[in-house]
Amino acid sequence: MTIEIDQSGKIEQTNQATILALSNGQRFSVIISAKTKRRLQQDFRYRGKPRLFVLRTFAACLTLLLRHAQINNTQVITIDEEYSGNDIVLKKMISEMWDRTPNICERPSLLFKRIGKHSPAHSLAYLTATGKQEVNLVLTYREIYLLAI
Numbered sequence: 169m170t171i172e173i174d175q176s177g178k179i180e181q182t183n184q185a186t187i188l189a190l191s192n193g194q195r196f197s198v199i200i201s202a203k204t205k206r207r208l209q210q211d212f213r214y215r216g217k218p219r220l221f222v223l224r225t226f227a228a229c230l231t232l233l234l235r236h237a238q239i240n241n242t243q244v245i246t247i248d249e250e251y252s253g254n255d256i257v258l259k260k261m262i263s264e265m266w267d268r269t270p271n272i273c274e275r276p277s278l279l280f281k282r283i284g285k286h287s288p289a290h291s292l293a294y295l296t297a298t299g300k301q302e303v304n305l306v307l308t309y310r311e312i313y314l315l316a317i
Contacts (some may be wrong), residue, residue: 171239172283173230174248176293179222182206187303188233189293196237197296199303200229200312207309211317223254227261228315229307234276235269236305245276248283248290255280265315 171192177184182205189197205225212221230247239245251258259278266275283289295301 171243171245172248172287172289173233173245174283174287174289174293175226175250176297178250179205179226179229182209185297186229187293187296188229189289189296190233190237190239191288191292192243194237195288195292196233196304197292197301198229198233198236198305198307199296200225200307204307204309204312208312208316211313215317223251223257224261224316225312226251227258228265228312230258231262231265231269231315232307232311234266239276243276244279246279246281246283248287249280268315 171190173188173190176187176189179186179200182202184202186200186205187197189195208225209218209221212218212224234245249255258280262278263275292301296303
């Protein structure tokens with residue numbers, strides 16, 4: 169079975185929250201508040217690496233989503249292509265972050281491609297962003313910071 173992941177609200181849009189939603193029969197979503205994103209962006213600027221903010225934060229949030237949803241490594245994970253041309257970089261970042269977190273299974277197989285608006289993951293992300301569906305988990309500044317920076 170393929171797992172799909174979609175995002176509602178881009179990481180770089182620091183005036184609104186970002187939702188990452190996962191669907192494969194099970195439905196799981198996480199939210200990153202605008203305040204948390206602004207704080208992380210400030211940390212990246214302070215460290216002189218402002219261009220890494222978006223990709224490292226996105227990779228950290230994806231890693232945390234997969235961890236908290238307890239995804240099995242035998243499944244292929246299709247992530248909606250939000251940041252075209254950065255697939256290889258994102259895979260490396262997620263791989264590095266996966267190895268730094270306590271794990272009970274091997275690194276999952278990741279595939280970046282458009283999943284479309286008819287995907288259950290897209291519907292979950294949209295419903296969560298509009299408040300019609302409850303979010304499963306609020307990602308904290310600290311847990312994202314420990315992976316991203």
